[in-house]
Amino acid sequence: MAVILETLRLRSLLAFALLLVAILITFFVVGGKIAPAPTTATSHIANICVANLTKMDAILDPETCNRIDSIKDAESDPRQIRADQIVFTIRFPHQGLSMSRWFQFVATSIRLDLEHDPEFHYRKNADGSPPSLSFKATLAYRNKQGPDSHDWQSMYTSLQERPLVCEFVQSQSDSNDGYYNCEDIPFFEIGNVYYEEYLVNVRLPSLVKNNQIGKITDINFVEIHQNGGFTKVWFTLKTVVAPVSILILIWFAQRVKKLRRDSLLLEKALFCLGVVTAFMNYIRQGLFYGMLMSFWVIFAGEHLVDQPERNNLKSYWKQVGAIGFGCLSLLIFDLSERVFWNIRGKRAAIPTMSRARQLQYRGLIYRFEFLLVVTILCAGLTVVFFVISSVNEAQWKFGEEESTVEISSALFTGIYGMWNVYVFSLVILYAPSSAAPITDDGSDENERLELRSRTEVRVSAGETEESVVYQFTGKSARD
Secondary structure: OOEHHHHOOHHHHHHHHHHHHHHHHHHHHHHHHHOOOOEEEEEEEOEEEEOOOOOOOOOOOOOOOEEEOOHHHHHHOOOOOOHHHEEEEEEEOOOOOOOOHHHOOEEEEEEEEEEOOOOOOEOOOOOOOOOEEEEEEEEEEEOOOOOOOOOOEEEEEEEEEEEOOEEEEEOOOOOOOEEEEEOOEEEEEEOOOOOOEEEEEEEOOOOOOOOOEOEEEEEEEEEEEEOHHHHHHHHHHHHHHHHHHHHHHHHHHHHHHOOOOOOOHHHHHHHHHHHHHHHHOOOOOHHHHHHHHHHHHHHHHHOOOOOOOOOOHHHHHHHHHHHHHHHHHHHHHHHHHHHHHHHHHHHOOHHHOOHHHHHHHHHHHHHHHHHHHHHHHHHHHHHHHHHHHHHHOOOOOOOOOOOOOOHHHHHHHHHHHHHHHHHHHHHHHOOEOOOOOOOOOOHHHHOOOOOOOOOOOOEEOOEEOOOOOOOOOOOOOOO
Protein backbone atom coordinates (compact mmCIF):
# COMPACT_ATOMS: atom_id res chain seq x y z
CA MET A 1 0.00 0.00 0.00
CA ALA A 2 1.49 3.34 -1.08
CA VAL A 3 1.68 6.26 1.30
CA ILE A 4 0.83 9.89 0.59
CA LEU A 5 4.51 10.80 0.35
CA GLU A 6 4.94 8.48 -2.67
CA THR A 7 1.86 9.72 -4.51
CA LEU A 8 2.33 13.48 -4.05
CA ARG A 9 3.51 15.43 -7.06
CA LEU A 10 6.63 17.53 -6.69
CA ARG A 11 4.64 20.75 -6.78
CA SER A 12 2.30 19.54 -4.04
CA LEU A 13 5.22 18.33 -1.91
CA LEU A 14 6.98 21.70 -2.25
CA ALA A 15 3.78 23.52 -1.30
CA PHE A 16 3.43 21.31 1.79
CA ALA A 17 7.07 21.94 2.71
CA LEU A 18 6.59 25.71 2.39
CA LEU A 19 3.54 25.49 4.65
CA LEU A 20 5.59 23.67 7.29
CA VAL A 21 8.36 26.26 7.02
CA ALA A 22 5.81 29.05 7.49
CA ILE A 23 4.46 27.33 10.61
CA LEU A 24 7.99 26.95 12.01
CA ILE A 25 8.75 30.61 11.36
CA THR A 26 5.56 31.51 13.21
CA PHE A 27 6.71 29.55 16.28
CA PHE A 28 10.09 31.29 16.27
CA VAL A 29 8.56 34.73 15.76
CA VAL A 30 6.06 34.22 18.59
CA GLY A 31 8.89 33.33 20.95
CA GLY A 32 11.28 36.02 19.76
CA LYS A 33 8.96 39.00 19.38
CA ILE A 34 5.96 38.36 21.63
CA ALA A 35 7.22 36.31 24.58
CA PRO A 36 9.58 37.84 27.17
CA ALA A 37 12.71 36.08 28.34
CA PRO A 38 11.97 32.62 29.81
CA THR A 39 13.50 33.39 33.21
CA THR A 40 14.53 36.32 35.38
CA ALA A 41 17.26 36.33 38.02
CA THR A 42 17.25 38.77 40.94
CA SER A 43 20.03 39.26 43.47
CA HIS A 44 19.59 39.92 47.19
CA ILE A 45 21.99 40.53 50.06
CA ALA A 46 20.83 38.96 53.30
CA ASN A 47 19.90 41.21 56.20
CA ILE A 48 21.35 40.29 59.59
CA CYS A 49 18.84 40.00 62.43
CA VAL A 50 19.34 39.15 66.10
CA ALA A 51 16.97 36.53 67.50
CA ASN A 52 15.39 36.89 70.91
CA LEU A 53 16.77 34.35 73.38
CA THR A 54 13.24 33.48 74.45
CA LYS A 55 12.04 32.92 70.86
CA MET A 56 15.01 31.39 69.11
CA ASP A 57 12.89 29.62 66.47
CA ALA A 58 10.67 32.58 65.62
CA ILE A 59 10.42 33.68 61.96
CA LEU A 60 12.20 37.01 61.58
CA ASP A 61 11.18 39.65 59.04
CA PRO A 62 14.01 42.04 58.06
CA GLU A 63 11.57 44.97 58.19
CA THR A 64 10.55 44.37 61.82
CA CYS A 65 13.42 42.44 63.41
CA ASN A 66 16.29 43.72 65.52
CA ARG A 67 18.76 44.38 62.70
CA ILE A 68 22.48 44.99 62.79
CA ASP A 69 24.64 46.19 59.93
CA SER A 70 27.40 43.58 60.05
CA ILE A 71 28.88 40.68 61.97
CA LYS A 72 31.50 43.03 63.40
CA ASP A 73 28.72 45.03 65.02
CA ALA A 74 27.55 41.85 66.76
CA GLU A 75 31.05 41.25 68.13
CA SER A 76 31.23 44.74 69.64
CA ASP A 77 27.58 44.90 70.76
CA PRO A 78 27.30 45.36 74.58
CA ARG A 79 24.43 42.85 74.63
CA GLN A 80 26.99 40.09 74.03
CA ILE A 81 25.18 38.59 71.08
CA ARG A 82 25.77 34.86 70.72
CA ALA A 83 26.58 33.19 67.41
CA ASP A 84 23.37 31.16 67.41
CA GLN A 85 21.35 34.39 67.70
CA ILE A 86 22.52 35.58 64.27
CA VAL A 87 19.86 35.04 61.59
CA PHE A 88 20.40 35.88 57.93
CA THR A 89 17.07 36.96 56.45
CA ILE A 90 16.08 37.30 52.79
CA ARG A 91 12.72 38.50 51.60
CA PHE A 92 11.74 38.15 47.95
CA PRO A 93 10.67 39.52 45.61
CA HIS A 94 11.95 43.06 46.11
CA GLN A 95 9.67 45.52 47.82
CA GLY A 96 6.77 46.67 45.64
CA LEU A 97 6.76 43.48 43.54
CA SER A 98 4.75 40.27 43.87
CA MET A 99 5.26 36.66 42.90
CA SER A 100 2.62 35.01 40.73
CA ARG A 101 1.40 31.50 39.98
CA TRP A 102 2.34 32.19 36.37
CA PHE A 103 5.98 32.04 37.50
CA GLN A 104 5.73 28.21 37.57
CA PHE A 105 8.93 27.63 39.59
CA VAL A 106 11.56 29.33 41.74
CA ALA A 107 15.19 28.16 41.93
CA THR A 108 17.65 29.75 44.36
CA SER A 109 21.32 29.71 45.25
CA ILE A 110 23.51 31.35 47.88
CA ARG A 111 27.10 32.53 47.89
CA LEU A 112 29.05 33.30 51.06
CA ASP A 113 31.41 36.22 51.59
CA LEU A 114 34.22 35.13 53.94
CA GLU A 115 36.57 37.42 55.80
CA HIS A 116 40.24 36.50 55.86
CA ASP A 117 41.32 35.87 59.43
CA PRO A 118 44.66 34.09 60.08
CA GLU A 119 43.37 32.68 63.36
CA PHE A 120 39.97 31.56 62.11
CA HIS A 121 40.37 30.84 58.43
CA TYR A 122 38.87 28.58 55.79
CA ARG A 123 40.44 25.10 55.88
CA LYS A 124 39.96 22.08 53.68
CA ASN A 125 39.66 18.59 55.08
CA ALA A 126 42.66 16.31 55.49
CA ASP A 127 41.84 14.49 52.24
CA GLY A 128 41.66 17.76 50.30
CA SER A 129 37.88 17.85 50.08
CA PRO A 130 36.04 21.11 50.87
CA PRO A 131 34.55 21.57 54.35
CA SER A 132 30.80 21.32 54.89
CA LEU A 133 28.57 24.27 55.62
CA SER A 134 25.86 23.35 58.14
CA PHE A 135 22.81 25.56 58.38
CA LYS A 136 19.15 25.57 59.34
CA ALA A 137 16.88 27.10 56.72
CA THR A 138 13.26 28.17 57.16
CA LEU A 139 11.02 29.16 54.26
CA ALA A 140 7.89 31.19 55.02
CA TYR A 141 5.18 32.81 52.91
CA ARG A 142 2.34 35.28 52.99
CA ASN A 143 -0.07 37.02 50.61
CA LYS A 144 -0.77 40.73 50.40
CA GLN A 145 -4.50 40.14 50.71
CA GLY A 146 -6.66 37.50 52.30
CA PRO A 147 -6.24 35.35 55.44
CA ASP A 148 -2.48 34.97 54.92
CA SER A 149 -1.79 38.70 54.51
CA HIS A 150 -0.46 39.55 57.99
CA ASP A 151 1.73 36.97 59.67
CA TRP A 152 4.37 34.89 57.99
CA GLN A 153 3.41 31.22 57.75
CA SER A 154 6.12 28.58 57.96
CA MET A 155 6.35 26.51 54.80
CA TYR A 156 9.45 24.35 55.29
CA THR A 157 12.23 24.01 57.86
CA SER A 158 15.26 21.87 57.22
CA LEU A 159 18.77 21.20 58.51
CA GLN A 160 21.22 21.04 55.62
CA GLU A 161 24.88 20.41 54.92
CA ARG A 162 26.48 21.57 51.67
CA PRO A 163 30.12 21.52 50.56
CA LEU A 164 31.65 24.99 50.64
CA VAL A 165 34.21 25.38 47.86
CA CYS A 166 36.35 28.51 48.23
CA GLU A 167 39.72 29.64 46.92
CA PHE A 168 41.91 32.19 48.62
CA VAL A 169 43.00 35.09 46.40
CA GLN A 170 46.10 36.76 47.80
CA SER A 171 46.31 40.54 47.88
CA GLN A 172 48.89 42.11 45.58
CA SER A 173 49.88 44.69 48.18
CA ASP A 174 50.00 42.47 51.26
CA SER A 175 51.03 38.82 51.20
CA ASN A 176 49.19 38.19 54.46
CA ASP A 177 45.92 39.64 53.24
CA GLY A 178 43.40 38.68 50.57
CA TYR A 179 39.88 37.42 50.08
CA TYR A 180 38.00 34.19 49.43
CA ASN A 181 36.25 33.48 46.16
CA CYS A 182 33.46 31.00 46.95
CA GLU A 183 31.29 29.07 44.54
CA ASP A 184 27.51 29.38 44.47
CA ILE A 185 25.67 26.78 46.54
CA PRO A 186 22.32 25.39 45.30
CA PHE A 187 19.80 26.33 47.95
CA PHE A 188 16.19 25.27 47.25
CA GLU A 189 13.55 25.05 44.52
CA ILE A 190 9.80 25.67 44.60
CA GLY A 191 7.85 23.74 42.00
CA ASN A 192 4.64 25.78 42.33
CA VAL A 193 4.58 29.47 43.18
CA TYR A 194 1.31 29.75 45.10
CA TYR A 195 2.03 32.82 47.24
CA GLU A 196 2.95 36.44 46.62
CA GLU A 197 5.81 36.90 49.08
CA TYR A 198 8.44 34.58 50.52
CA LEU A 199 10.85 34.90 53.42
CA VAL A 200 14.01 32.89 54.11
CA ASN A 201 15.75 32.59 57.49
CA VAL A 202 19.21 31.03 57.63
CA ARG A 203 20.72 30.09 60.98
CA LEU A 204 24.22 28.73 61.45
CA PRO A 205 24.76 26.15 64.20
CA SER A 206 27.51 26.42 66.79
CA LEU A 207 31.14 26.55 65.72
CA VAL A 208 31.53 22.84 66.47
CA LYS A 209 30.14 22.03 63.02
CA ASN A 210 31.23 25.14 61.10
CA ASN A 211 34.72 25.44 62.51
CA GLN A 212 36.47 25.13 59.12
CA ILE A 213 34.56 27.62 56.99
CA GLY A 214 36.10 30.83 58.32
CA LYS A 215 34.30 34.05 59.19
CA ILE A 216 31.08 34.72 57.28
CA THR A 217 30.40 38.40 56.63
CA ASP A 218 27.51 38.28 54.16
CA ILE A 219 25.25 35.85 52.32
CA ASN A 220 24.36 36.67 48.71
CA PHE A 221 21.08 35.19 47.56
CA VAL A 222 20.00 34.70 43.91
CA GLU A 223 16.40 33.90 43.01
CA ILE A 224 15.46 32.68 39.51
CA HIS A 225 11.88 32.28 38.33
CA GLN A 226 10.10 31.66 35.05
CA ASN A 227 8.55 34.85 33.73
CA GLY A 228 4.78 34.98 33.83
CA GLY A 229 4.59 36.48 30.34
CA PHE A 230 6.57 33.60 28.88
CA THR A 231 4.37 31.09 30.71
CA LYS A 232 1.26 32.65 29.18
CA VAL A 233 2.72 32.47 25.66
CA TRP A 234 3.88 28.87 26.26
CA PHE A 235 0.46 27.87 27.57
CA THR A 236 -1.25 29.55 24.59
CA LEU A 237 0.94 27.66 22.11
CA LYS A 238 0.15 24.33 23.74
CA THR A 239 -3.54 25.17 23.85
CA VAL A 240 -3.51 25.85 20.09
CA VAL A 241 -1.32 22.90 19.13
CA ALA A 242 -3.12 20.25 21.22
CA PRO A 243 -6.52 20.26 19.40
CA VAL A 244 -4.80 20.40 16.00
CA SER A 245 -2.74 17.35 17.01
CA ILE A 246 -5.86 15.46 18.06
CA LEU A 247 -7.64 16.29 14.77
CA ILE A 248 -4.67 15.00 12.75
CA LEU A 249 -4.63 11.78 14.78
CA ILE A 250 -8.37 11.26 14.22
CA TRP A 251 -7.88 11.81 10.48
CA PHE A 252 -5.02 9.30 10.39
CA ALA A 253 -6.98 6.69 12.37
CA GLN A 254 -10.01 7.02 10.09
CA ARG A 255 -7.81 6.72 7.01
CA VAL A 256 -6.27 3.48 8.27
CA LYS A 257 -9.66 2.17 9.39
CA LYS A 258 -11.08 2.54 5.86
CA LEU A 259 -8.57 0.00 4.57
CA ARG A 260 -9.91 -3.54 4.40
CA ARG A 261 -7.02 -4.96 6.34
CA ASP A 262 -5.46 -4.90 9.79
CA SER A 263 -3.28 -1.92 10.54
CA LEU A 264 0.45 -2.46 10.08
CA LEU A 265 2.98 -2.24 12.88
CA LEU A 266 4.50 0.88 11.34
CA GLU A 267 1.09 2.55 11.27
CA LYS A 268 0.51 1.64 14.92
CA ALA A 269 3.93 3.02 15.89
CA LEU A 270 3.25 6.23 13.98
CA PHE A 271 -0.13 6.62 15.67
CA CYS A 272 1.39 6.03 19.12
CA LEU A 273 4.08 8.62 18.37
CA GLY A 274 1.35 11.11 17.48
CA VAL A 275 -0.56 10.33 20.67
CA VAL A 276 2.55 10.80 22.82
CA THR A 277 3.34 14.07 21.02
CA ALA A 278 -0.17 15.32 21.70
CA PHE A 279 0.21 14.45 25.39
CA MET A 280 3.59 16.19 25.38
CA ASN A 281 1.59 19.40 25.20
CA TYR A 282 0.49 18.70 28.78
CA ILE A 283 3.17 16.54 30.42
CA ARG A 284 6.94 16.38 30.45
CA GLN A 285 8.81 15.48 27.29
CA GLY A 286 10.57 12.32 28.48
CA LEU A 287 7.75 10.09 27.25
CA PHE A 288 7.88 11.79 23.85
CA TYR A 289 11.60 11.17 23.34
CA GLY A 290 11.26 7.53 24.41
CA MET A 291 8.42 6.94 21.94
CA LEU A 292 10.30 8.83 19.24
CA MET A 293 13.27 6.48 19.60
CA SER A 294 10.97 3.46 19.51
CA PHE A 295 9.36 4.73 16.31
CA TRP A 296 12.74 5.23 14.65
CA VAL A 297 13.76 1.66 15.51
CA ILE A 298 10.52 0.21 14.10
CA PHE A 299 10.64 2.45 11.03
CA ALA A 300 14.22 1.44 10.26
CA GLY A 301 13.44 -2.26 10.76
CA GLU A 302 10.34 -2.18 8.57
CA HIS A 303 12.33 -0.59 5.75
CA LEU A 304 15.18 -3.11 5.75
CA VAL A 305 15.17 -4.80 2.36
CA ASP A 306 16.18 -8.22 3.69
CA GLN A 307 14.22 -8.16 6.94
CA PRO A 308 12.92 -11.76 7.31
CA GLU A 309 9.94 -10.85 9.47
CA ARG A 310 7.80 -7.72 9.35
CA ASN A 311 4.76 -6.21 10.99
CA ASN A 312 5.47 -7.94 14.30
CA LEU A 313 6.24 -5.98 17.46
CA LYS A 314 7.86 -9.05 19.02
CA SER A 315 10.65 -8.72 16.50
CA TYR A 316 11.68 -5.47 18.17
CA TRP A 317 11.33 -6.32 21.84
CA LYS A 318 15.08 -6.19 22.43
CA GLN A 319 15.46 -2.77 20.85
CA VAL A 320 12.38 -1.27 22.44
CA GLY A 321 13.25 -2.73 25.83
CA ALA A 322 16.75 -1.26 25.69
CA ILE A 323 15.51 2.23 24.88
CA GLY A 324 14.95 3.02 28.54
CA PHE A 325 18.65 2.33 29.25
CA GLY A 326 20.38 3.58 26.14
CA CYS A 327 18.02 4.72 23.41
CA LEU A 328 20.58 7.03 21.87
CA SER A 329 23.21 4.29 21.56
CA LEU A 330 20.62 1.93 20.14
CA LEU A 331 19.56 4.50 17.56
CA ILE A 332 23.13 5.13 16.38
CA PHE A 333 23.80 1.38 16.10
CA ASP A 334 20.53 0.69 14.30
CA LEU A 335 20.95 3.47 11.75
CA SER A 336 24.64 3.10 10.98
CA GLU A 337 25.07 -0.67 11.25
CA ARG A 338 21.79 -2.06 9.93
CA VAL A 339 20.22 0.53 7.68
CA PHE A 340 22.97 2.46 5.96
CA TRP A 341 24.91 -0.59 4.84
CA ASN A 342 21.74 -2.45 3.94
CA ILE A 343 20.50 0.31 1.63
CA ARG A 344 23.93 0.78 0.11
CA GLY A 345 24.27 -2.91 -0.68
CA LYS A 346 20.78 -3.41 -2.08
CA ARG A 347 20.57 -0.24 -4.17
CA ALA A 348 23.04 -1.70 -6.68
CA ALA A 349 20.81 -4.75 -7.27
CA ILE A 350 17.65 -2.75 -8.02
CA PRO A 351 18.38 -2.20 -11.78
CA THR A 352 18.42 -5.99 -12.32
CA MET A 353 14.85 -6.34 -11.04
CA SER A 354 11.55 -6.02 -12.85
CA ARG A 355 9.86 -2.64 -13.15
CA ALA A 356 7.27 -3.42 -10.47
CA ARG A 357 9.91 -4.59 -8.04
CA GLN A 358 12.07 -1.55 -8.74
CA LEU A 359 9.20 0.72 -7.79
CA GLN A 360 8.58 -1.32 -4.63
CA TYR A 361 12.14 -1.11 -3.33
CA ARG A 362 12.79 2.43 -4.50
CA GLY A 363 9.67 3.46 -2.62
CA LEU A 364 11.03 1.87 0.57
CA ILE A 365 14.40 3.57 0.16
CA TYR A 366 12.78 6.91 -0.67
CA ARG A 367 10.60 6.75 2.44
CA PHE A 368 13.56 6.04 4.65
CA GLU A 369 15.89 8.62 3.14
CA PHE A 370 13.21 11.30 3.41
CA LEU A 371 12.70 10.55 7.10
CA LEU A 372 16.46 10.38 7.68
CA VAL A 373 17.13 13.82 6.19
CA VAL A 374 14.31 15.47 8.13
CA THR A 375 15.30 13.68 11.35
CA ILE A 376 18.96 14.72 11.09
CA LEU A 377 17.87 18.29 10.42
CA CYS A 378 15.57 18.39 13.46
CA ALA A 379 18.13 16.67 15.71
CA GLY A 380 20.86 19.05 14.54
CA LEU A 381 18.72 22.10 15.22
CA THR A 382 17.89 20.73 18.68
CA VAL A 383 21.60 20.38 19.49
CA VAL A 384 22.22 23.91 18.25
CA PHE A 385 19.34 25.07 20.46
CA PHE A 386 20.88 23.54 23.59
CA VAL A 387 24.31 24.99 22.80
CA ILE A 388 23.00 28.51 22.15
CA SER A 389 20.70 28.31 25.17
CA SER A 390 23.59 27.22 27.41
CA VAL A 391 25.81 30.03 26.16
CA ASN A 392 23.03 32.58 26.44
CA GLU A 393 22.16 31.54 30.01
CA ALA A 394 25.73 30.89 31.14
CA GLN A 395 25.73 34.12 33.10
CA TRP A 396 22.78 35.51 34.98
CA LYS A 397 21.45 38.79 33.65
CA PHE A 398 20.21 41.26 36.21
CA GLY A 399 18.08 44.31 35.59
CA GLU A 400 16.42 45.45 32.40
CA GLU A 401 18.21 45.06 29.08
CA GLU A 402 17.00 46.43 25.78
CA SER A 403 16.58 43.74 23.14
CA THR A 404 14.46 43.52 20.02
CA VAL A 405 14.42 39.71 19.93
CA GLU A 406 14.38 37.27 22.86
CA ILE A 407 16.68 34.55 21.56
CA SER A 408 16.05 32.09 24.39
CA SER A 409 12.27 32.38 24.09
CA ALA A 410 12.45 32.03 20.31
CA LEU A 411 14.52 28.86 20.65
CA PHE A 412 12.17 27.35 23.23
CA THR A 413 9.02 27.95 21.20
CA GLY A 414 10.73 27.19 17.88
CA ILE A 415 12.12 23.81 18.88
CA TYR A 416 8.82 22.90 20.50
CA GLY A 417 7.01 23.77 17.28
CA MET A 418 9.61 21.99 15.17
CA TRP A 419 9.12 18.61 16.84
CA ASN A 420 5.35 18.94 16.69
CA VAL A 421 5.54 19.78 12.99
CA TYR A 422 8.01 16.92 12.45
CA VAL A 423 5.79 14.28 14.03
CA PHE A 424 2.50 15.34 12.50
CA SER A 425 4.00 15.87 9.06
CA LEU A 426 5.12 12.23 9.28
CA VAL A 427 1.62 11.23 10.32
CA ILE A 428 0.24 12.99 7.23
CA LEU A 429 2.88 11.99 4.68
CA TYR A 430 3.07 8.34 5.78
CA ALA A 431 -0.69 7.87 6.00
CA PRO A 432 -2.12 5.35 3.47
CA SER A 433 -2.80 7.05 0.15
CA SER A 434 -6.27 6.92 -1.38
CA ALA A 435 -4.63 7.00 -4.79
CA ALA A 436 -3.56 3.37 -4.44
CA PRO A 437 -6.15 0.75 -5.49
CA ILE A 438 -7.80 -1.37 -2.82
CA THR A 439 -8.49 -4.98 -3.70
CA ASP A 440 -11.59 -6.83 -2.59
CA ASP A 441 -9.89 -9.16 -0.16
CA GLY A 442 -7.20 -6.67 0.82
CA SER A 443 -4.63 -9.45 0.99
CA ASP A 444 -2.10 -7.66 -1.16
CA GLU A 445 -1.93 -4.84 1.38
CA ASN A 446 0.33 -7.04 3.51
CA GLU A 447 2.64 -7.96 0.66
CA ARG A 448 6.28 -7.64 1.50
CA LEU A 449 9.00 -8.62 -0.98
CA GLU A 450 12.15 -9.84 0.67
CA LEU A 451 15.38 -9.64 -1.32
CA ARG A 452 18.40 -11.66 -0.24
CA SER A 453 21.63 -11.64 -2.19
CA ARG A 454 23.24 -15.09 -2.32
CA THR A 455 25.94 -14.28 -4.87
CA GLU A 456 27.21 -11.28 -6.73
CA VAL A 457 25.94 -10.18 -10.14
CA ARG A 458 28.17 -11.68 -12.79
CA VAL A 459 28.45 -9.77 -16.02
CA SER A 460 29.64 -11.82 -19.01
CA ALA A 461 31.09 -10.31 -22.18
CA GLY A 462 28.46 -9.08 -24.61
CA GLU A 463 25.50 -9.77 -22.33
CA THR A 464 24.31 -9.18 -18.82
CA GLU A 465 23.35 -12.31 -16.93
CA GLU A 466 21.59 -12.07 -13.62
CA SER A 467 23.06 -14.64 -11.27
CA VAL A 468 21.74 -13.16 -8.07
CA VAL A 469 19.44 -15.57 -6.26
CA TYR A 470 16.40 -13.67 -5.00
CA GLN A 471 14.38 -15.27 -2.28
CA PHE A 472 10.95 -13.72 -1.83
CA THR A 473 8.53 -14.33 0.97
CA GLY A 474 4.85 -13.46 0.65
CA LYS A 475 2.95 -13.01 -2.57
CA SER A 476 4.09 -11.51 -5.85
CA ALA A 477 4.31 -7.79 -6.34
CA ARG A 478 1.50 -6.09 -8.20
CA ASP A 479 2.22 -5.43 -11.88
